[in-house]
Amino acid sequence: MSLLSIEGLSIEFGGVRAVHDVSFNLKAGEIVSVIGPNGAGKTTLFNMISGIYLPGSGKVMLDGEDVTGVAPHLLARRGLSRTFQNLQIFQQMTVLENAIAGYHLKEGGHVLADMLNLPSSRKRAKAATEGAHALLERVGLSRAAEQEAGNLSYGALKRLEIARALALSPRVLLLDEPAAGCNAVETEEIDNLIAEVAREGVAILLVEHDMKLVMRISNHLVVLDHGEKIAEGDPATVSQNPDVIAAYLGTQAEEEASHAHS
Numbered sequence: 141m142s143l144l145s146i147e148g149l150s151i152e153f154g155g156v157r158a159v160h161d162v163s164f165n166l167k168a169g170e171i172v173s174v175i176g177p178n179g180a181g182k183t184t185l186f187n188m189i190s191g192i193y194l195p196g197s198g199k200v201m202l203d204g205e206d207v208t209g210v211a212p213h214l215l216a217r218r219g220l221s222r223t224f225q226n227l228q229i230f231q232q233m234t235v236l237e238n239a240i241a242g243y244h245l246k247e248g249g250h251v252l253a254d255m256l257n258l259p260s261s262r263k264r265a266k267a268a269t270e271g272a273h274a275l276l277e278r279v280g281l282s283r284a285a286e287q288e289a290g291n292l293s294y295g296a297l298k299r300l301e302i303a304r305a306l307a308l309s310p311r312v313l314l315l316d317e318p319a320a321g322c323n324a325v326e327t328e329e330i331d332n333l334i335a336e337v338a339r340e341g342v343a344i345l346l347v348e349h350d351m352k353l354v355m356r357i358s359n360h361l362v363v364l365d366h367g368e369k370i371a372e373g374d375p376a377t378v379s380q381n382p383d384v385i386a387a388y389l390g391t392q393a394e395e396e397a398s399h400a401h402s
């Protein structure tokens with residue numbers, strides 16, 4: 141049974157087909173990566189799945205329920221959370237405070253109780269702090285808990301962002317370029333973390349440019365080119381697919397031609 145079903149998603153921007161009729165499924169514990177050359181529509185597809193863009197047509201089904209166009213924070217409460225390509229970390233807050241912030245996103249709507257410092261609010265704060273510590277342990281950041289987030293290495297920041305998304309106990313986790321800007325060691329740490337989260341049964345959808353990482357950890361690839369799905373399957377099969385090779389080589393040739401003219 142699919143946890144997430146993408147059914148014929150399409151969107152246009154000013155007449156340009158950014159994503160056209162894309163469908164695929166994601167099961168619990170599976171790692172699916174969306175790949176494709178620059179401008180293929182990967183980020184746009186992600187934004188439709190996570191409720192940031194309303195699709196022109198098609199559906200997003202989460203555990204059998206239609207969640208098309210549901211706002212990101214509500215989707216998060218229903219079990220689908222995401223990270224962003226650009227870090228969304230509060231740099232001046234401590235690592236622990238950033239992790240706690242993830243819990244508050246989950247809870248929401250207790251402002252009055254919190255202002256009055258009611259027992260229920262204190263209990264929630266305690267649970268959030270304990271949960272945040274456990275999360276930091278899970279992503280290997282326990283020892284940095286009291287540090288200002290701005291002082292972390294880039295790889296550690298990326299792991300903190302994953303920790304924050306995990307605070308929502310997602311069943312589906314969308315990761316937008318989790319290893320972008322990371323060195324080889326940091327990439328491997330993120331790679332291990334993603335594999336571990338998947339082993340716990342979370343369905344993971346990944347957009348990532350690092351092909352080595354994608355090939356290493358994905359069970360399944362969905363390949364986009366010019367907004368359309370041109371192939372899908374296991375990494376070994378997809379990497380041999382002539383249409384996929386042509387799409388990547390085509391982009392490379394376009395880039396080389398533009399460099400030659402500049």
Ligand SMILES: Nc1ncnc2c1ncn2[C@@H]1O[C@H](COP(=O)(O)OP(=O)(O)OP(=O)(O)O)[C@@H](O)[C@H]1O
Binds near residue numbers: 177
């Ligand atoms: N908000 C927008 N308004 C207009 N056009 C957009 C918008 N967002 C994306 N596009 C266009 O949609 C197409 C797909 O872009 P998108 O960013 O989704 O591709 P991508 O595969 O994520 O690229 P990259 O690998 O470079 O991040 C591109 O032609 C892009 O210019």
